[in-house]
Amino acid sequence: VHENDQALVDGLRHGDAQAYRELVRQYEHRVFTIAYRMLGNRQEAEDVAQDVFVSLIRSIHSFRGDSLFSTWLFRVAVNHVKNHIKYLRRRRAGMKVAWDAHPGWEPRAAEDGHFPTVGRVDRPDQESSAREMAAKALEALGKIDPEFRQALVLREIEGLSYDQIAEITGVPEGTVKSRIHRARAALHCLVFGTELEEGGGGDEEEP
Amino acid sequence: MTGRPEKDARLERLAAQVDEDAGVGAPSDEADRRTLDQLRALRDALRAAGPAKASAGFAERVLERVAEEERMVKLFAQRARRDRVLVWVQAASLAALFLAYGGLLALTRVNHVGPRWQEQPAASARPDAQASVDEPALAVQTAGFGLQDGPSEVAAPESRFPIPEPRPSLSSLLPRRTASG
Numbered sequence: 466v467h468e469n470d471q472a473l474v475d476g477l478r479h480g481d482a483q484a485y486r487e488l489v490r491q492y493e494h495r496v497f498t499i500a501y502r503m504l505g506n507r508q509e510a511e512d513v514a515q516d517v518f519v520s521l522i523r524s525i526h527s528f529r530g531d532s533l534f535s536t537w538l539f540r541v542a543v544n545h546v547k548n549h550i551k552y553l554r555r556r557r558a559g560m561k562v563a564w565d566a567h568p569g570w571e572p573r574a575a576e577d578g579h580f581p582t583v584g585r586v587d588r589p590d591q592e593s594s595a596r597e598m599a600a601k602a603l604e605a606l607g608k609i610d611p612e613f614r615q616a617l618v619l620r621e622i623e624g625l626s627y628d629q630i631a632e633i634t635g636v637p638e639g640t641v642k643s644r645i646h647r648a649r650a651a652l653h654c655l656v657f658g659t660e661l662e663e664g665g666g667g668d669e670e671e672p
Numbered sequence: 673m674t675g676r677p678e679k680d681a682r683l684e685r686l687a688a689q690v691d692e693d694a695g696v697g698a699p700s701d702e703a704d705r706r707t708l709d710q711l712r713a714l715r716d717a718l719r720a721a722g723p724a725k726a727s728a729g730f731a732e733r734v735l736e737r738v739a740e741e742e743r744m745v746k747l748f749a750q751r752a753r754r755d756r757v758l759v760w761v762q763a764a765s766l767a768a769l770f771l772a773y774g775g776l777l778a779l780t781r782v783n784h785v786g787p788r789w790q791e792q793p794a795a796s797a798r799p800d801a802q803a804s805v806d807e808p809a810l811a812v813q814t815a816g817f818g819l820q821d822g823p824s825e826v827a828a829p830e831s832r833f834p835i836p837e838p839r840p841s842l843s844s845l846l847p848r849r850t851a852s853g
Contacts, residue, residue, distance in 0.1 A: 485738075486775045489731045497726035511726060534805065599721035602714050621715050622722030642688070649687035650680065653711055 477525050489518050492535070495623065496542045502618045503546045505607045513549050515544045532632055539623070540633045543615060550611055584601040598656075605655035613648035621646050683707070690715055 473491075476484025496517050501510035520541065528537050606614055619630045626643075631638040686704060690711045699705055 486731065486735060489734050493726050493730050493734075496726045497730065498722065501724045502722060507727075510724075511730065514726060514730070515734050515737055519737055522738065546683065563688070567725060595717065598713055599717040602717040603721060606718070617718070618722070621718040624719070646684045646687040649690060649711055649714065650683040652714055653683060653687070653707070657710055 471530070474491075474525065474528065474530075474534055477522070485522065488521070492538055493518070495535075496538065498622060499539060499542045499618060500546050500549075502603075502606065502622055503543075504549065505614060509549065509553075513545050514542070517545050520545070521554065533629075536625075536629055536632055539619070539625075540635075543619075543633055547611075601656045602652060605652050608655055609648055609651045613644050613651060616641055616644040617648040617652070687711055 470488075470491075473484045473488050477488060493514070495508055497514040500513040500517075501507060504510050504513065517538070521538070524541065528534065548616050606617065609617075615634065616630060619625045619633060620627075626635070628636050630641045630645075634641065638645075682704070686699070686708050689699075689708055699708060
């Protein structure tokens with residue numbers, strides 16, 4: 466994939482329209498996902514994702530090849546999203562971005578009619594519970610701080626490593642880890658409530 | 673988050689364990705184990721439901737937009753070129769206008785000032801010419817008083833200045849002496 470990316474990037478640098486078309490097709494969903502999960506609004510996300518790909522033509526010469534193309538592209542996408550959030554905040558004078566009513570039901574779930582879950586699900590009630598959990602998680606995602614949300618989207622949804630996220634967001638890896646842990650904790654509070662069960666608080670291993 | 677620092681710290685510590693494989697370093701406490709399971713369930717839900725698909729035809733719309741922007745860029749470049757040509761034409765017209773005005777002005781001056789030059793040939797234009805004009809005039813003046821012989825021989829310059837008639841010399845006014853007297 467990386468070699469293929471490099472060939473496409475070289476093609477784009479030389480003005481090859483076919484290479485550009487291929488790069489857009491290859492990354493359209495991932496870039497859109499970042500924008501959508503950060504903004505929570507499909508229309509806004511599509512506009513931002515389009516901006517990212519249009520700016521790609523102008524900014525491809527600044528890609529030095531020190532990192533993976535995908536990492537570089539996601540950094541461009543994240544910066545566009547951050548700028549768009551700032552723009553929306555200014556325009557709406559502090560109003561929150563309108564999140565889609567059911568952001569959880571847009572993803573790849575609808576393709577075969579089954580909601581994808583990790584592992585094999587044999588019972589319909591388990592699938593239903595997974596759907597419910599996903600809907601709650603995605604709804605809660607829109608309520609946490611954008612910086613935490615960004616880290617969580619890149620980690621859990623895009624499946625990137627901590628160092629890749631650090632490279633994309635431009636913050637130290639330790640900060641990235643801390644943000645992700647706090648984001649998970651915040652999400653837990655929003656989905657399961659703030660009242661934690663009384664626990665021992667120990668992290669000892671089981672005997 | 674929970675509003676209680678110790679619980680927040682506990683939750684964050686458990687959140688840090690989400691990436692570890694289930695069973696490895698699992699907390700001994702039942703409540704912690706349950707919380708960790710919930711955190712992992714959330715992670716799995718995000719992994720499963722998070723990836724979204726752009727609407728059909730997204731790539732085509734991007735390409736259309738790029739083509740549209742290219743058209744706009746070309747259009748603006750054409751317009752800019754046309755504007756540049758227009759500016760050059762305007763500048764050239766203005767320059768031609770100034771030249772024409774200058775030419776006309778020069779012609780008018782030549783027509784108006786020409787006769788005056790003929791009347792006063794180079795008197796004021798050249799200092800040496802001034803000298804050459806003044807010299808005969810002085811000579812004529814002195815000749816009038818009969819002080820010198822020379823000046824009478826000096827021909828009057830061929831100028832248009834009116835030259836005064838020489839006055840009679842003083843000697844001619846004195847009674848003439850005769851040889852007897």
